[in-house]
Amino acid sequence: MHSRRGFGLTGWTVLRTSAACAAAFVSIFILSFAPVRAAVFNPETFTLANGMQVVVVTNRRAPVVAHMVWYRVGAADEPAGKSGIAHFLEHLMFKGTKTIPPGEFSKIVARNGGRDNAFTSQDYTAYFQIVARDRLDLVMRMEADRMRNLILTDKEVLPERDVVLEERRSRTDNDPGSQLYEAANAALYLNHPYRNPVIGWKHEIERLTTEDALAFYRKYYAPNNAILVVAGDVDARELRPLAEKYYGVLERGPDIVRDRVDEPAHHADRKVELRSRRVRQPSWSRTWLAPSYRTAKGNEAYALQVLERIIDGGATTRLYRELVVKQGIAASVGAWYSADSYDMGSFGVSISPRPGKTLEEAEAALKREIEKLLRDGVTDEEVARAKKAMVARAVYARDSLRAAPNLFGRALTTGRTVKDVEAWPERIAAVTREEVERAARALLRSRRAVTSVLLPAERKEG
């Protein structure tokens, strides 16, 4: 995910926070998920006549609203050869319309005491403002305006392309770990567009044009391909007239069918290795293609989430306890699972050795833990502990204005429903030990995986 302004994981942060890899992003979202028995956020939903879906999460704690528009389009929907156009367009959406001069959008929001930003992933592009409740009308008018009335000229577009190239340098090209991640991702997917980085390949970004951006905009930016999510001091009865006034009058766009190419069978093991003078601490990781919520059969995605928590839930769960505390082989170890993509998800593990241990020793130790898990399974106690901790996160998520709109936006742009979000805690609670073990075996024995190794350059002595 890439945001226009900051490197923030969620797109909410402003400048100067550091870059994040996709894995970190995913784990934070899973952690911040909101499980609790029965409903979590109790949203209201309705759909406008032009097909735009609306979700309202009322939270009267303060007279503030978070207003978001999510588009069901992301990097994986780009035409071949135009990688980065979804993210580039996200930047360009701030460049103006007939009524808002170039560069004024964010300034108007700021002058009204609000904060705004946007972010792009493989599956969605989202725009948001956080404002006092009495500014909701203003930001809805402006957001609806730029959904259909964007004006782009080379004068604004070309400098912004340079900005995106600088963004790419700071995120990826300046950091060997990110370069390796990009290469591993391209190896993991043999055919599916998830193999391309969200920000785009450098040589393709350099050739993106104003017309490319406009063509992409005209195809995907329309109410029937968008979702409005508003959280805070407002309810559906209050929001509906505003939604109809600003978004309801917009013309439908073409119907969009999300039909991406499939992965073929994977026969070959893949390993990518990056050796650099800019690396001082080696690390090893392996990432598997996994089911996502949408593509999983039954509750396999929920079982994999419990699995992830069992092996990497904290200092007392398997990987850290065994490899870092007891065996003292690793300095760090981790697991992550991304279930919320439109097509397949991914599951990964990684390890970095303690000083005095080699990367090979660390890798072997991690593989032994995985083998042990596959051989002996997990315990009922581990499953119960993991589920309890996951469900408890619900209450924490409710102590925030932002968790709910992010979760609903992500769900609705990746083929899930409001009900799926609200039922998450129940589905987690229903996961059994057998389901965790079955899901673990299906996944971790699969060849649909890539191994990545980050290594320091060999140094000449003297």
Add this chain to the structure above:
Amino acid sequence: MKRRSAFFSNLSALVPALVCVFALNAQAMDIRRVVSAGGIEAWLVQDSSVPVISFSFAWRSGAARDPAGKEGRARMLAALLDEGAGDLDSQSFQRRLEDNSIQLGFSANTETFRGNLRTLSVNRDEAFRLLALAVNSPRFDPEPVERIRSQLVVNLRASQEDPDTIATRKWYSTVFPEHPYGRPNDGTVDTIKAITVADLKDFASRHFVRKGLVIGVAGDITAEELARRLDEVFGRLPSSRPATAIPEVAPANLGKIIVVRHDVPQSVVLFGQAGIKRDDPDWYAAYVMNRILGGGGFSSRLMEEVREKRGLAYSVYSYLSPFEHAALYMGGVGTANARVAESLKIIRAEWQRMAEKGVTEEELASAKTYINGSFPLRLDSNRRIARLLVSVQISRLGIDYIGRRAKLIDAVTVADIRRVAKRLLNPGKLTVVVVGKPEGLDESK
């Protein structure tokens, strides 16, 4: 556009649902001063809409107290406080946290040592018990000490080639060559290896005292109960211990341009000069000025000139950085090696323009509405409110500060900004560190 801004009606009160325009009022944020039987003070914003308690606290002693050769001590201590305490070894302690969904963490920056506890209110007995153990009787068993030490060493190694880390270390060591502020809070591989358990205990016994401790709490807890918890957690600490004074210091080596050659396509540039302390009468004028110059996201002049007009950078910014015994005005930019010289030229020109001409009435009005309007938007969770209550106390701003803040900002005039800009900004005094392979840049000899 003129409007009243600000925020937060009483947090627990119902907001009238059908009023379409109303003034948000920060003055109404109900902060109570709670003092325990043992004389420990905390600020509390009580709210039971979500059954969660956020409890934050800080001491006014941080990494600047690390002895020479033991840099990284405060941060190592912060990493070890939840690694076993009282009768609980590391795994037992961590297991109790995890099984009760209690979030406990400690951190150290240059001048503070902070703790943050977050718990579901139903688990608060266990949460406060574990916090009291961590604060009063950390164990420092050999296994966690060596494990954490190895992790700190690994983190240091991993960041040795990171351009941001290199730039930061070089900048501070250049400007504060003989002062604790010039030394790295994370230490170095050698200093982390040199730290002993006695060193860690020395920090805790000197600085974990009741004097200078500030506490902010938000969420589902009553004042009466909080008062009791304060004594449970902190009541056994000594009231105070003598500590040596950290000397006042003026930034040195200003005006230098230093290049650290590094094989990256984008140079990371950090620049700064003397700034303004938090208790300076012109603080608010400087704060608003910075919003306009480089602190304001897409509304700032640096962003407009460097990014929007010319596409030179993804990120360009400035910020005020006040310390207890020094003050800095800092900024940074990341730009392709070939464009470093051009970016710096534009930044210096903006520095100069602000110093000479200040700001317009329109810029000032926009900055004020943003600063006052956006401040409360950040306070959307108990955790953020508790942390704000700590920050306000650390800065000695008074319990009425949140209510007064908007007026302090509104009082800033164009003339105030002109005065403070003239005093602070001098492009010739910017010390610039560039990490990368910049082209066309004249380094200082």
